[in-house]
Amino acid sequence: MKKKIAILPGDGIGREIASGAASALEAVGKRFGHEFELEYANIGGAAIDSDGTPLPDSTLALAKSSDAILLGAVGGPKWDSLPSAERPERGLLAIRKELGLFANLRPIPSFQKLVQSSPLKPEIAGNVNMLIVRELTGGLYFGKPSERRGENNDVVVDTLLYTREEIERIVVKAFEFAKSRDGRLTSVDKANVLESSRMWREIVNEKAADYPEVTVDHMYVDAAAMKLISSPGQFDVIVTENLFGDILSDEASMITGSLGMLPSASLSESGLGLYEPVHGSAPDIAGQNKANPLAMILSTALMLKYSLHLREEGEAIERAVQSVLNDGFCTPDLQMEGSTIVGTDQMIKLVTERIADDVPASADEVVYM
Amino acid sequence: MKKKIAILPGDGIGREIASGAASALEAVGKRFGHEFELEYANIGGAAIDSDGTPLPDSTLALAKSSDAILLGAVGGPKWDSLPSAERPERGLLAIRKELGLFANLRPIPSFQKLVQSSPLKPEIAGNVNMLIVRELTGGLYFGKPSERRGENNDVVVDTLLYTREEIERIVVKAFEFAKSRDGRLTSVDKANVLESSRMWREIVNEKAADYPEVTVDHMYVDAAAMKLISSPGQFDVIVTENLFGDILSDEASMITGSLGMLPSASLSESGLGLYEPVHGSAPDIAGQNKANPLAMILSTALMLKYSLHLREEGEAIERAVQSVLNDGFCTPDLQMEGSTIVGTDQMIKLVTERIADDVPASADEVVYM
Ligand SMILES: [Mg+2]
Ligand SMILES: [Mg+2]
Structure with a gap:
């Protein structure tokens, strides 16, 4: 080749x-x-x-x-x-x-020789091999309007915007990776609060039908931030939108040491x-x-x-x-x-x-x- | 009384x-x-x-x-x-x-007797005493519009909205707590990307003038998610907006064990x-x-x-x-x-x-x- x-x-x-x-x-x-x-x-x-x-x-x-x-x-x-x-x-x-x-793909592996360098206990940090799939070009970091408003510029707005197509393509990518790995996909959202997360969750559930070999679960972003510390070994592939992925992938980057x-x-x-x-x-x-x-x-x-x-x-x-x-x-x-x-x-x-x-x-x- | x-x-x-x-x-x-x-x-x-x-x-x-x-x-x-x-x-x-x-106030203490229950190593989890001050009624969880758009409802939008007054009152609250504690305030934002974070940071810097006894630093939310694991003992008071505070306070809740x-x-x-x-x-x-x-x-x-x-x-x-x-x-x-x-x-x-x-x-x- x-x-x-x-x-x-x-x-x-x-x-x-x-x-x-x-x-x-x-x-x-x-x-x-x-x-x-x-x-x-x-x-x-x-x-x-x-x-x-x-x-x-x-x-x-x-x-x-x-x-x-x-x-x-x-x-x-x-x-x-x-x-x-x-x-x-x-x-x-x-x-x-x-x-x-x-x-954006961020694999988080454990290296046995480095496990002592992790801030997590060895028994928790030692058994991690996850892949975080983060949407990188949409969401709150790119949506418009992003501006000051009002007479004295005393209101500020940022916009979390996604199209169905943007969500579909990242979700499909994540399913493909999950299929080629351990067959487990965790979709992270805040569907109890955000409309964008509800659409995200719907699309994940739709696409799940095309991947019967992949087990899907949904997790709120605040719960995911806890689980990444308390039991990071439970994850195979995580898929999430841009901002959540930014925070969670950096958090997870501490695990390896x-x-x-x-x-x-x-x-x-x-x-x-x-x-x-x-x-x-x-x-x-x-x-x-x-x-x-x-x-x-x-x-x-x-x-x-x-x-x-x-x-x-x-x-x-x-x-x-x-x-x-x-x-x-x-x-x-x-x-x-x-x-x-x-x-x-x-x-x-x-x-x-x-x-x-x-x-x-x-x-x-x-x-x- | x-x-x-x-x-x-x-x-x-x-x-x-x-x-x-x-x-x-x-x-x-x-x-x-x-x-x-x-x-x-x-x-x-x-x-x-x-x-x-x-x-x-x-x-x-x-x-x-x-x-x-x-x-x-x-x-x-x-x-x-x-x-x-x-x-x-x-x-x-x-x-x-x-x-x-x-x-919303979330103190994160260490109890020596419980330090073994933390997923973090004892030397990291053992010396923590921070207070997370989270804005609870504004930002992305409450801003409008929060809706589907477009001919086929194939665009979705949520809105991160703050007024100056909303930011000022939470920031002042956090300064007051920092003043009564160890005198160190970490403001968490994403000012390299979000306009709301830039306004947040400006307001923190303005209010800092009223609290000369408080040392202020600014940290991006992704970096904060890392530091909460790698060196949680460095924090005294953290102040941040609603969504960031939701994620970070739940992440930090794992430290105590x-x-x-x-x-x-x-x-x-x-x-x-x-x-x-x-x-x-x-x-x-x-x-x-x-x-x-x-x-x-x-x-x-x-x-x-x-x-x-x-x-x-x-x-x-x-x-x-x-x-x-x-x-x-x-x-x-x-x-x-x-x-x-x-x-x-x-x-x-x-x-x-x-x-x-x-x-x-x-x-x-x-x-x-
Ligand atoms: Mg980052
Ligand atoms: Mg929460």
Whole structure:
């Protein structure tokens, strides 16, 4: 298989971790006989410096002509004094919008070696493998009107707006993921109060008829915020609207014990997807060979599975990461007992070697996302 | 001091735990020389049975003529088949609305004896004493329009609406609480996206000028959802709008380790307040002498402090509860190592005796809410 991958390293540690994605893809290509053509472009602060805008047309064109997109991270103090409409983060918002990336996927795995780093007790944090599917382009963050009103501007309004089509496409996406995983879908809403949630719930129940193999339950968002702490192991796939998903996915990101391990994906209707770590550009440690490349490498695994439908290849990466952790290697951000701390380069090398060799982690310890 | 207190036991375990409130008040009255005139009325399912409506006029009139209101809990399977507009829970919504209870207060304490019951690690859960101040009558749950639109009703809209005055009064309330506590206020919003949050943040910054003794910081709601798990001990007072407060206060309620320990208060501008446990009516254990009366008793302590300005009296209750826990007594819902399990009646008796005697808990173990 030959595929063109756009790599947008961005700022801060983005460049270092992007090289982890490239190395992982090279190893996968060699082992499985694929050709990944990697093309690089700037986004965020780097693009402001090179092109005067956080999302240059050339970057967008590359993204559109690629089979999938890997993004490092954007932002840094160098650009903090710019007006908010011109900042690096705008590049990220703009590419999401231009590509119609409506489905944000946040897998929350447990890594046995990291379970002590979780704020949750090990017996609660140790058995988690959920996928949060968040609607990313509608709802309260985008609805109009969003304005001040009244004579003295003393009334303020934001609007939570969804079309049936917007809800249907994210719900269908979530059912598809639930079907390919453990067959359990939790739809989160506030249907006891919000009309939008009542329509959301109706649509989930309608679509459920097309997925008899998926068990559906409905949960209010406040109850979900409790259950994510008290019994996160109960969830398989969670689907919810934009604002609820923003809050719950960040809450859930604490369970694993390190943001440095969490990948994410944002998908369009065409299947084109952008893959990026959950963490930011960490300018304070950029260029010091300290950054944890594993979230970026695991984002690459998601890309292989979700956009290129190369499941075995993606799982080879996940197994390699697990194997390296199991052998006690970690970057300085991870708190593992009795571990060997390695730099970014060394961590990339370790994972890449194990992709090439298919060094297996012991089967019950691998979390496939 | 002579005060009239309305007690609305409600349904399920409501009656049993309300008797704990009455006993605690009697003990406080005797010791401190106050007279509490207790008047009882029905609400919820009990009121549907007696008067055909979940909030009878007589109950509302009693509430309005009282100095404060204690409520047990409402709801049960007996009334589950009623249309949603006639259910017991409507009684609660109606009384909140009729009394203008715009400020919902949720203290989140740590009890050393219960720290093992928290899903969080003891070192994280053990040092928490925050107060969440939630706006309760505005925002997305109440704004109009809230409707379906379009030819096929295929667009749905909810409206997040606040007036300046609504935001100001809750923000001022929160500053007052911060001033009387540890002097730290965290305002939670989503000002990077929502216009309502930008106005909220402006108002918080304006009011901050009137409270130089209070340190203010602003936090996005998704970040707050993370910090409540990773470092809940950092918070003193949190203030936020209705929906964010709904999600965050329920999330935070997991920290203590038992819903059976959590009181709440809802205040009006006049200072009239309704006090109730966070937990529900637990019809499955009603009438079995198993219910935990401590959240109700601690709600009574809040009432003394917040509505009647009897701080010493409220703290005497809090100390008595702490002392009983420290001596290893608990109801069946609590998981304490090496504990003596007692029934509702016995727990009420234990706490009441210690209020009367002012048996002190060791000072560093008492959490004053
Ligand atoms: Mg977020
Ligand atoms: Mg709630």
